[in-house]
Amino acid sequence: MAYEFKATRRVEFSDTDQAGIMHYANFFRFMETAEHGFYRSLGFSVVMPETDPRLGWPRVHAECDFRKPLRFEDLVEIHLLVAEKRTKAITYQFRFRKLNEEPVVEVARGKITIVCVAHYPDGKMNAVPIPPEIADRIEVAPAELLA
Amino acid sequence: MAYEFKATRRVEFSDTDQAGIMHYANFFRFMETAEHGFYRSLGFSVVMPETDPRLGWPRVHAECDFRKPLRFEDLVEIHLLVAEKRTKAITYQFRFRKLNEEPVVEVARGKITIVCVAHYPDGKMNAVPIPPEIADRIEVAPAELLA
Amino acid sequence: MAYEFKATRRVEFSDTDQAGIMHYANFFRFMETAEHGFYRSLGFSVVMPETDPRLGWPRVHAECDFRKPLRFEDLVEIHLLVAEKRTKAITYQFRFRKLNEEPVVEVARGKITIVCVAHYPDGKMNAVPIPPEIADRIEVAPAELLA
Amino acid sequence: MAYEFKATRRVEFSDTDQAGIMHYANFFRFMETAEHGFYRSLGFSVVMPETDPRLGWPRVHAECDFRKPLRFEDLVEIHLLVAEKRTKAITYQFRFRKLNEEPVVEVARGKITIVCVAHYPDGKMNAVPIPPEIADRIEVAPAELLA
Numbered sequence: 001m002a003y004e005f006k007a008t009r010r011v012e013f014s015d016t017d018q019a020g021i022m023h024y025a026n027f028f029r030f031m032e033t034a035e036h037g038f039y040r041s042l043g044f045s046v047v048m049p050e051t052d053p054r055l056g057w058p059r060v061h062a063e064c065d066f067r068k069p070l071r072f073e074d075l076v077e078i079h080l081l082v083a084e085k086r087t088k089a090i091t092y093q094f095r096f097r098k099l100n101e102e103p104v105v106e107v108a109r110g111k112i113t114i115v116c117v118a119h120y121p122d123g124k125m126n127a128v129p130i131p132p133e134i135a136d137r138i139e140v141a142p143a144e145l146l147a
Numbered sequence: 148m149a150y151e152f153k154a155t156r157r158v159e160f161s162d163t164d165q166a167g168i169m170h171y172a173n174f175f176r177f178m179e180t181a182e183h184g185f186y187r188s189l190g191f192s193v194v195m196p197e198t199d200p201r202l203g204w205p206r207v208h209a210e211c212d213f214r215k216p217l218r219f220e221d222l223v224e225i226h227l228l229v230a231e232k233r234t235k236a237i238t239y240q241f242r243f244r245k246l247n248e249e250p251v252v253e254v255a256r257g258k259i260t261i262v263c264v265a266h267y268p269d270g271k272m273n274a275v276p277i278p279p280e281i282a283d284r285i286e287v288a289p290a291e292l293l294a
Numbered sequence: 295m296a297y298e299f300k301a302t303r304r305v306e307f308s309d310t311d312q313a314g315i316m317h318y319a320n321f322f323r324f325m326e327t328a329e330h331g332f333y334r335s336l337g338f339s340v341v342m343p344e345t346d347p348r349l350g351w352p353r354v355h356a357e358c359d360f361r362k363p364l365r366f367e368d369l370v371e372i373h374l375l376v377a378e379k380r381t382k383a384i385t386y387q388f389r390f391r392k393l394n395e396e397p398v399v400e401v402a403r404g405k406i407t408i409v410c411v412a413h414y415p416d417g418k419m420n421a422v423p424i425p426p427e428i429a430d431r432i433e434v435a436p437a438e439l440l441a
Numbered sequence: 442m443a444y445e446f447k448a449t450r451r452v453e454f455s456d457t458d459q460a461g462i463m464h465y466a467n468f469f470r471f472m473e474t475a476e477h478g479f480y481r482s483l484g485f486s487v488v489m490p491e492t493d494p495r496l497g498w499p500r501v502h503a504e505c506d507f508r509k510p511l512r513f514e515d516l517v518e519i520h521l522l523v524a525e526k527r528t529k530a531i532t533y534q535f536r537f538r539k540l541n542e543e544p545v546v547e548v549a550r551g552k553i554t555i556v557c558v559a560h561y562p563d564g565k566m567n568a569v570p571i572p573p574e575i576a577d578r579i580e581v582a583p584a585e586l587l588a
Contacts, residue, residue, distance in 0.1 A: 013477060013487065014317050014470045018194070018310035018366060024206045025179075025308060028172035029455045036454060040514070046454065047165070047513055059171045063210035072312060072488055073481070160330060160340065161323045161466060163459035165513060170455050176308045183307060187367070193307065194366055219341055219459060220334070312488070318500045319473075322466035341459070353465045357504035 003082045003141040005038035008099070011074045021069035028062055031094045031110050034078040038092075042137045053118040056125065060089070064110035068098070075099040076107075081141040088127045089115045090138065093146060150229045150288040152185035155246070158221045168216035175209055178241045178257050181225040185239075189284045200265040203272065207236070211257035215245070222246040223254075228288040235274045236262045237285065240293060297376045297435040299332035302393070305368045315363035322356055325388045325404050328372040332386075336431045347412040350419065354383070358404035362392070369393040370401075375435040382421045383409045384432065387440060444523045444582040446479035449540070452515045462510035469503055472535045472551050475519040479533075483578045494559040497566065501530070505551035509539070516540040517548075522582040529568045530556045531579065534587060 009030055017023040039046050048055050070076060077097045084091035096108040117125045129135075156177055164170040186193050195202050217223060224244045231238035243255040264272045276282075303324055311317040333340050342349050364370060371391045378385035390402040411419045423429075450471055458464040480487050489496050511517060518538045525532035537549040558566045570576075 012470070013311055013473055014319060016312035017307055018312060018314045019203055019205070020312045021205070023308050024209055025172045025175035028175060029453070032172075032454055036514075045514060056166055058166070058168070058216065059213055061210070061212050062171055063208070065208050066206055069205065073477075073486060159323070160326055160458055161464050164454055165457035165459060165461045167459045172455060176306070179307055183367075192367060220330075220339060313497055313499070315499070318503055319466045319469035322469060326466075350460055352460070352462070352510065353507055355504070355506050356465055357502070359502050360500055363499065 001137060001139045002038070002042060003139050004145070005034055005041055005080045007034040007037045007078045007080070009033060009076050009078065011070050011072055011076060013072055016072050021071055022074075024064070024066060027064050027066070027096065027108055027110060028112075030076065030078050030096070031062070031064075031080075031092070031112055034080040034094060035092060035112070035114075038080050042134075044134060051131075053120050055128070055131070056117050056119055057114045058117060059112050060115050061091075061113040062110070063112075064094075064108055066108045068105065068107040070096070070098065070107060073100075077104075081145055082138055083111065083141065083146055084113075085135070085138060085140050087129045089113055090130070093141075148284060148286045149185070149189060150286050151292070152181055152188055152227045154181040154184045154225045154227070156180060156223050156225065158217050158219055158223060160219055163219050168218055169221075171211070171213060174211050174213070174243065174255055174257060175259075177223065177225050177243070178209070178211075178227075178239070178259055181227040181241060182239060182259070182261075185227050189281075191281060198278075200267050202275070202278070203264050203266055204261045205264060206259050207262050208238075208260040209257070210259075211241075211255055213255045215252065215254040217243070217245065217254060220247075224251075228292055229285055230258065230288065230293055231260075232282070232285060232287050234276045236260055237277070240288075295431060295433045296332070296336060297433050298439070299328055299335055299374045301328040301331045301372045301374070303327060303370050303372065305364050305366055305370060307366055310366050315365055316368075318358070318360060321358050321360070321390065321402055321404060322406075324370065324372050324390070325356075325358075325374075325386070325406055328374040328388060329386060329406070329408075332374050336428075338428060345425075347414050349422070349425070350411050350413055351408045352411060353406050354409050355385075355407040356404070357406075358388075358402055360402050362399065362401040364390070364392065364401060367394075371398075375439055376432055377405065377435065377440055378407075379429070379432060379434050381423045383407055384424070387435075442578060442580045443479070443483060444580050445586070446475055446482055446521045448475040448478045448519045448521070450474060450517050450519065452511050452513055452517060454513055457513050462512055463515075465505070465507060468505050468507070468537065468549055468551060469553075471517065471519050471537070472503075472505075472521075472533070472553055475521040475535060476533060476553070476555075479521050483575075485575060492572075494561050496569070496572070497558050497560055498555045499558060500553050501556050502532075502554040503551070504553075505535075505549055507549045509546065509548040511537070511539065511548060514541075518545075522586055523579055524552065524582065524587055525554075526576070526579060526581050528570045530554055531571070534582075
């Protein structure tokens with residue numbers, strides 16, 4: 001059972017925009033880096049070609065509060081915490097911390113809600129319960145960590 | 148005085164991911180397309196090199212609810228509505244509609260809050276009141292449109 | 295029979311990097327915009343789910359020479375010319391022109407070679423002849439245009 | 442004196458497109474990851490705010506040959522080799538190897554040429570000699586490595 005994961009990334013030149021800071025849409029790409037790293041840490045991949053019907057994990061909600069900018073070559077920790085777990089959906093919280101400056105401060109905080117869906121051969125898709133072999137390995141983080 | 152703007156984009160191959168749909172981070176790039184088009188429609192650009200100190204418009208909050216996926220070559224309308232206007236900040240609402248299918252439905256709805264900041268030569272930045280030549284041209288959309 | 299296509303794009307904020315110009319990798323995304331627009335102008339899409347085996351068009355070569363930078367809000371014409379056509383491959387040339395400044399000058403010139411491949415259910419893929427309904431609509435541009 | 446550098450990256454979901462492989466434009470972003478890591482390994486950054494006039498490193502040429510696709514979660518080594526060094530320009534070769542499959546094979550090979558330019562306050566820029574403190578640390582790779 002796991003409720004958190006930490007990924008680390010360095011802000012690349014292609015992540016910046018002409019304001020000289022990381023473009024805000026890239027925070028959402030970085031959230032996914034931590035999410036997929038979390039799954040790998042649990043022994044599975046978000047891409048599961050062998051399931052029938054094929055399962056997918058679309059996002060139904062995403063948000064982020066930006067407090068301080070990230071700049072080229074900043075080293076960022078993306079701290080994933082499981083905020084909510086339902087039969088067919090999980091909500092993750094993400095805390096972005098800039099590691100290359102003392103004191104280490106939180107520069108942004110985000111949240112995504114993903115839903116487990118089955119893709120059918122006719123192109124339709126339906127929300128379905130998260131398979132037990134996945135759901136059983138994920139638990140909600142202690143309330144004091146999420147505050 | 149303006150309170151809305153509509154931009155149209157076609158989903159490109161590079162906007163999709165291997166789930167076969169537009170990657171969720173790109174909805175935030177599309178919001179910005181509409182935001183910057185809104186400014187151009189009012190006669191100015193989000194990049195104002197001539198102001199002293201230089202002004203910038205960082206995002207402090209962004210969110211999106213995803214209802215239906217967008218796919219390659221879908222034609223999307225991004226409808227910007229001014230949701231809130233304060234001395235130093237504006238909140239925009241964005242409605243994504245897929246134009247290439249009848250009936251036209253809303254596939255996603257987003258929101259960003261931007262703050263007007265002054266960049267000083269020493270690298271510092273401060274929230275400042277939106278200049279009147281800009282603020283005077285922007286008004287909040289009627290409540291019934293925002294519902 | 296067609297040998298050229300012109301697409302137009304405005305450089306977006308998310309296309310720029312902190313050097314204040316369009317990030318060079320985005321020229322390759324813009325080439326694809328023109329390529330896929332070319333296919334649409336011929337009445338088909340690069341995504342052909344109904345073919346069996348499924349066809350794909352991976353790139354085997356891409357290159358670009360950058361002469362002048364593109365900046366935020368520049369209006370760019372991407373002029374595709376068919377440079378070479380073989381049984382299983384096509385080479386396109388791309389000329390980028392900045393339309394919002396007089397005189398209109400070429401700011402970059404690129405080239406990609408794509409191959410028609412069949413994707414088999416076991417994950418393998420093979421180069422195959424371009425289907426005649428596509429090949430018959432595409433011809434090489436006159437030599438004087440390609441010079 | 443250094444003539445090579447190896448960076449490693451994992452292909453992310455947002456790097457893929459709906460063909461199920463890494464989008465080809467991202468190979469150019471990955472080249473830059475290795476280039477900037479090379480500079481960091483030599484003790485400097487591609488962003489040098491303290492120089493006067495400010496120096497920049499625009500790309501004047503970029504190319505890539507794609508042999509095999511990269512997929513989500515593939516672990517990729519990007520091997521930079523200094524291919525040519527002139528007074529004002531450097532050409533790098535990049536070899537992409539997929540590390541998560543035996544045997545490790547080269548999946549793509551690229552090349553970029555960068556030029557050292559000075560940015561003047563009036564917006565103009567000029568090619569200038571690479572500063573000796575940088576040029577002296579970079580040498581061309583042995584011919585047998587570049588073959």
